[in-house]
Amino acid sequence: MERTKIIETKEKAGKKVSISGWVTTVRDHGQIAFIMLKDRSAYVQCVLNGGLKEPVGEGYVLEIVGEVKERPEKMRNDKIPTGNVEIEVESYKVLNMSKDLPMPLNTDGKNINEEVRLKYRYLDLRRDRMQKILKLRSDYIAAVREELKKREFIEIETPMLTKATKEGARDFIVPSRFNPGKFYALPQSPQQYKQLMMTAGIERYFQFARCIRDEDLRADRGYEHTQIDLEMSFMNQKEVMQTVEDIIKGAVSAVGGRIKEDPFPVINYKEAMEKYGADKFDLRTEEEKKNNVLAFAWVVNFPFFKKVDAGDEAEKRDGKSGWVFTHNPFSSPIPEHLEWHMKGENIGEIVTAQYDLVCNGLEAGGGSIRAHNPEVLKQTFRIMGYSEEEIQESVGHMLEAFELGTPPHGGIGMGLDRQIMLLAGEDSLKETIAFPMTATGKTAVMDAPSPIGKKDLETLHLDVTDKGGSMVDRIKETLDSLGMVYKYMEHEEVRTSEEAAKIRGVDLSTGAKAMVIKSKEYEGKYIMVVIPADRQLDLEKVKNQLEEEFEIAPAKEVEQYTGLKLGSIPPFARLLKMDLYFDKAMYDKETVAFNCGLRTASIIMKGSDLIKAANPDKKSEKLEFAQ
Amino acid sequence: MERTKIIETKEKAGKKVSISGWVTTVRDHGQIAFIMLKDRSAYVQCVLNGGLKEPVGEGYVLEIVGEVKERPEKMRNDKIPTGNVEIEVESYKVLNMSKDLPMPLNTDGKNINEEVRLKYRYLDLRRDRMQKILKLRSDYIAAVREELKKREFIEIETPMLTKATKEGARDFIVPSRFNPGKFYALPQSPQQYKQLMMTAGIERYFQFARCIRDEDLRADRGYEHTQIDLEMSFMNQKEVMQTVEDIIKGAVSAVGGRIKEDPFPVINYKEAMEKYGADKFDLRTEEEKKNNVLAFAWVVNFPFFKKVDAGDEAEKRDGKSGWVFTHNPFSSPIPEHLEWHMKGENIGEIVTAQYDLVCNGLEAGGGSIRAHNPEVLKQTFRIMGYSEEEIQESVGHMLEAFELGTPPHGGIGMGLDRQIMLLAGEDSLKETIAFPMTATGKTAVMDAPSPIGKKDLETLHLDVTDKGGSMVDRIKETLDSLGMVYKYMEHEEVRTSEEAAKIRGVDLSTGAKAMVIKSKEYEGKYIMVVIPADRQLDLEKVKNQLEEEFEIAPAKEVEQYTGLKLGSIPPFARLLKMDLYFDKAMYDKETVAFNCGLRTASIIMKGSDLIKAANPDKKSEKLEFAQ
Structure with a gap:
């Protein structure tokens, strides 16, 4: 018998149907049993007169044959679209069983630990909220494509194995088996290829581009994202912006999204900075925030160049003259400022045709x-x-292309994940991605990254220089080897002791604050002092007790020296090849908690165990560093 | 003035228009000049009374304003769609100039050296044939999507950074900065993720999946391909096949393709092997071949398992019992053979639900x-x-998912590049890809793979063990260091001396055939003998001259020992740490040619130089190995 989608049963009263799906609830009263069955379209109640013939539990996959019965007016269930009917079951077949589900699926899932949700992502996605988001994402992609097709854009795929570029973030690299010491890079964006497509005469290019960047992980950002990537020839700034705006408006309204202002307001960079203190701002009223309205706006007239920030390595590398681009070195100055640009005059005032x-x-x-x-x-x-x-x-290869008949062109890259997040009214990009990474960079469900065989490494002409594992792994190994009991938890990114305490659900005083300080007497000497997180470091006390003058080490130096982000540094200075001192107050702690090398992972353990494992200088018991 | 697409000029006689595009030809007769201008839509002839005001050459990008004039009946150009009109130019503006094009763009490009075509791919794609293919690809993708949308398939993107799997080919791996010694793998296909989507209740999934495999390069195959990837729940084999067939038929006809037989014939594997000697066969008549008709057919009823091929490492690894799967370990046996499967009976006769x-x-x-x-x-x-x-x-993680309510499901993966190749009537997959790799694995336009900085390698906790470069690079370095002149060429893959001679355009006798032979007396001893390519090795002579018995080394051993494919091995045994003997006939060669480590790259050089550079055993001058 052909399968009927559950949503269709609401119009099949009196008919016999075969439906298939997942059991979401079972109530067995002996003489009669009720099963709520769900497929991709809807839920429906199934009634088994005589009760269950064969065991059935939550998550089981069933094929049910039965008659669709109209329910009496009073008995209708308004909460589901098929609430006017129920299925009188004639027979059912268990297509697959299910063990007890490791987490409930009848909630929105937001209160469930992220690690569990991502380990069992294939279940997590079965919940209604996630099904809706995946459907919305697919529908929105289709709607954007429809708008692009209307406007004669051509979809072109660009390579995943390509050359390293200087796009701000770090490239992921891929060793080449046949070229020892040489590497491909994964694309951070198809910027150069899409411009070359304009040289090729494509005129209107698009791609839903997979972009991969080795950036520091944040709570809601993994290494991958999808970019709605467009490029157009023979258009000026106004025309490109209008085209993009029309595409967005068409696609958003096709999936039922609401836009605040049409046309999108266009705001000067300077005005935005004055008015909102930033080049990103939220134009919604409180009412509109509740109703998930989308307040789009354009920001234009950005300066092309800015003074190099001496603390930023990438800017220092690019801006050898002291000037560095603000957005994109491939951009053009606005036509009015072309002369300044070509003469190198008024550099700080040159405006770029950026939007x-x-x-x-x-x-x-x-x-x-x-x-x-x-x-x-x-x-x-x-x-x-x-x-x-x-x-x-x-950029020699780009210059060569520009010397071979490249037309005037412009384009845009838009983060798809973020647009879906906004459309769905969600707070985290991860909720819009089928299989996102955990906060520590592990892929959902699959256990990656993972070690590879020695022989495979040899084939790639590579050797691993540091086989110690990540800081998290090394701390865990240390604790395990000492037979210690500890609680390891992954959580959203935290940057301060206060945030950490909150997310760990422990008192601030429990925190072990590991601080890297720098000798003012010996060049390049760093040590670590550990104090309770609810107290402040007193450098005067440090000086008196250690008989040497220290200062707080600048963030950059700490990160360079330890390879770890500020806020993630664990009290295990030995693993970082540093001398370690604890404040004596640490010796009184029953329980201690600390970030273990990542801003997104903590360990909670016995205070006395930490002292054994971290092994601070013996003098520590008498030292006092904190106010 | 708003831009008019060139194709639209044919209906604008008498109107003033502004058109933009590329100059494909210029004829300047002084008093009058003619420019053929091309944009993405068409070509049109432009007439400049009074001749050129500003220099214009082939490849220049112009904006032309002028009046569309109807041409007299007799003067019409039937070769272009706008042949009924010409543009009487009022003014023109050079939007960008062009240097002399490095290759002609007014041909189909098939006779141009691949290296040049790919280096300047952004020009190569400007030729009409390539524009048509790119358009066809984009249209076909859209048509397939349309068919999928009608059938309620949901598009879902799966991760690019994932875990190594055992899918036959080698994985490309990506080092993880925060996890020394650990690696992500690029996906060979989304097989496991798409099955997990069925556990998630998606029921109908699709993706145009980027698949990346570290397979040996062939003339027309790079490392990347795009797969039309589908998976469906609650369908049996017949229903899945019917759905796929309907999608293909709908999409092919939407782009004007012609299909030979509808419905597609369904042929048993056994019957196919008997009738055609293979499970792939061409059902077209000669006439249909000329007309580029697509003859689709299904092959079904494959055996699930086969005996392990002792020469195949992957099969030996998977088939520890002597049996290994034929297609996909995740497949199911057909329902009729489920009992045999579960009991492990009649293993060679179990048929899989593969199509x-x-x-x-x-x-x-x-x-x-x-x-x-x-x-x-x-x-x-x-x-x-x-x-x-x-x-x-x-497969523990898959088993766990299957224990948590995974419905019956099935799907298919179809190579998009190949479908486009067939639709376009092309012979090479590379013609269907915007930026394919060269035959040696270099990315088009961009110079990748490339070395990365020492510091970047350190950040990734890696060290390169073999800094010698690829065999090609090492041979080139050797020759360059000796100041020798040689011709290096890249070409389609060749496997025999005859193929090589043909593609190099030299006589077969010029070839230096490098053969690895294996001592019958000393375990694990391999040496190289080099003979003219038009002659055969005589092992009897080898035995007499070297006073040791040798045999031809098996292909597998040669490839393992040298790391090079048979047919690619250069006469540079020293670089492979082997003893080297030349046949004395090699000393008489004016010119020699040989593959230099790749089946897709050759060097042609002076015979005497080769002897100097390769440096065979001094006895060689008197040795004779060839018949």
């Missing part, structure tokens, strides 16, 4: 009209202090 | 109904000789 799309306080996309004239692109790099040789080395 | 789609002699897709019952999947691995522990290690 950012913001929505509800977040950046929803960014794009620009590009430099298509090779001299303009060269000049951008000259302004940043590149020599002719360095320019060729960096 | 392959063939088209014009090629495999167009492959899929199956999967085992959704955990015991059935376990039994598949038990038949192959896996212990319970090994089963858990390999």
Whole structure:
């Protein structure tokens, strides 16, 4: 018998149907039993006169044959779309059984531990909220494509194995088996390829591009995201912005989204900074926030260059002259400022043909009209202090393409995950991705990254130089080898002791604050002192007790020295090859808690065990560093 | 003035228009000049009374304003769709110039060296043939999506950074910065994720999945391909096949493709082997071949298991019992053979619910109904000789999902590139990909793979063990260091000396055939002898001259020992740490040619130089090995 989708049963009263799906609840009263069955379309109540013939539990997969019965007016269930009917079961077949589910699926899942949700992501996605989000994502992609198709955009896939670029973030690299010491890079975005498509005469390109960046993980950001990636030829800034805006409006309304203002307001960068203190801002009223309205706006007239931030390695590398691009080195100055640009005059005042799309306080996309004239692109790099040789080395292949008939062009890249998050009214990007990473970079369900065989490494001409594992692994190994009991937990990213205490559900005083300090007497000498998280470090006391003057080490130096982010540093200085001192107050702690190398992972354990495992200098018992 | 697409000019006689595009030809007669301008839609002739005001050449990008003039009946150009009109130019603006194009763009490009085509891929794609293919690809993708949408399939993206699997080919791996010694793997296919989506209750999943495999390169195959990837729940084999067939038929006809037989013929594996000697076959008549008709057919009833091929490492690893799966370990046996499967009886006769789609002699897709019952999947691995522990290690996470309410399901993966190749009537997959790899694994346009900095390697806790570069690089370095002149060429894959000579355009006798032979007296001793490619090795002569008995080394051993494919081995035994002997006939060669470590790359050079560079044993001048 052909399968009927459950939603269709509401119009099949009196008919015999075969339905298949998952059991969400079972109530067996002996003489009669009720099963709520769910498929991708809906839920329906099934009635078994005579009770269950064969055991059935939550999560079981059943095929049910029965008659659709109209329910009496009073008995209707308004909560489900098939509430006007029920299925009088003639027979059923268990297509697959289910063990007890490791988490409830009848809630929105937000209170369930992330690790559990992601380990069993294939179950987590079965809950109604996640099904709706996945459907919305698929529908929105289809709607955007529909808008693009109307406008004659052509979809083109660009390579996943490509060359390292300088796009701000770090590249993931892929060793080449046939080329010892050489590597492909995964694409951070298809920026260069899409511009080359314009040279190729494509005129209107799009791609839902998979972008992969080795950025520091945040609570809601993994290494991968999908970008709605567009590029157009023979259009000016206004035309590109109009086209993008029309596409967004068409697609958002196709999936039932509501937009605050049409046309999108266009705001100058300077005005935004003055008015909102940022180039991202939320234009919604409180009412609109409740109703999940999308407040899009454009920000334009950004400065092309800014002074290099001396603390930023990437900016220092790019901005050899002291000037560095603000958004994208491939952008063009606005036509009015082309002359300044070419002459290298008034650099700080040159405005770039950049446009950012913001929505509800977040950046929803960014794009620009590009430099298509090779001299303009060269000049951008000259302004940043590149020599002719360095320019060729960096963008020689692009300059060559620009010398072979590249038309004027511009485009945009928009984060799909973020647009879905906004449309769905969710708070985390992870809720929009089928299989996101955990906060520690593990892939959902699958146990990756994982070690590979020695032989496979040899084939790739590689050797691992540090086989110690991650800091988390090394701390766990230390504790395990000492037979200690501890609680390991993964959580959202925390940056302060206060945030950490809250998320761990323990008192602030429990925290072991590990601080790296720097000798003012010996160049390059760093040590660690550990104090209770509810107290402050007193450098005067440090000086008196250790008979040496120290200062707080700058964040950059700490991160460089330890390889760990500030806020993630564990009180295990020995593993970081540093001297370690505990404040004597640490010796009185029953329980201690600390981040173990990641801002997203903590360990809670006995205070006395920590002292044994971390092994601070013996003097520590008498030392006092905290106010 | 708003831009008019060139194709629209044919209906705008008498109107003033602004058009933009690329100059494909210029004829300047002084008083009058003619420019053929092309945009993405069409070509049109532009007439400049008074000649060129500003220099214009082929490849220049122009914006032209002028009046559309109807051409007199006799003067019409039937070769282009706008042949009924021409543009009387009022003014034009050079939007970008162009240097001389490095290759002609007014041909189909098939006779141009692949290296040049791929280096300048952004120009190569500008030619009409490539524009049509890119458009066809985009249209076909849209048409397939349309068919999928009608049938309520949901698009879901699966991770690019995932876990290594055992899918036959080698994984590309990606080092994890925070986990020394641990690696992600790029997906060879989303097989496991898509099955998990069925556990998640998605019921109908699709993705245009980027699949990346570290397979040996072939002339027309890079490391990446795109797969039309589907999975469905609650359907039997017939229903899945019917759904896939309907999707293909709908999409092919939407882009104007012609299909030979509807419904697709369904042929048993055994019958196919008897009738065609293979499970891929071409059902087209000669006439249909000319007309680019697509002859699809299904092949079904494959054996689930086969005896392990002792020469195949992957099969030996998987088939510990001597039996190994033929297609996919996640497949199910057909219902009629479930009992044999569960009892482990008649293993060689168990038929799997596998279906392959063939088209014009090629495999167009492959899929199956999967085992959704955990015991059935376990039994598949038990038949192959896996212990319970090994089963858990390999597919434990899938078994766990199957114990949590996974419905019956099945699906298919179809190579998009190949379908486009067949639709376009092309011979090479590379013609269907915007930026394919060269035959040596370099990415088009971009110079990847490339070395990365020492510091970046340190961050990843890696060290390169063999800094010698690829064999090609090492040979080139050797020759360069000796100041020798040689011709290096990349070409389609060759496997025999005859193929090589043909593609190099030199006489067969020029070839230097490097043969690895194996001592029958000393275990594990391999040496190389080099003879003219038009002659045969005589092992009797080898024995007499070297006073030791040798045999031809088996292909597997040669490939393992040298790391190179048979047919690619260069006469540089020293680089492979082997003794080297030349046949004396090699000393008379003016010119020699040989593959230099790849089946897709050759070097042609002076014979005397080769002897100097390769440095065979001094006795060689008097030795004779060839018949």
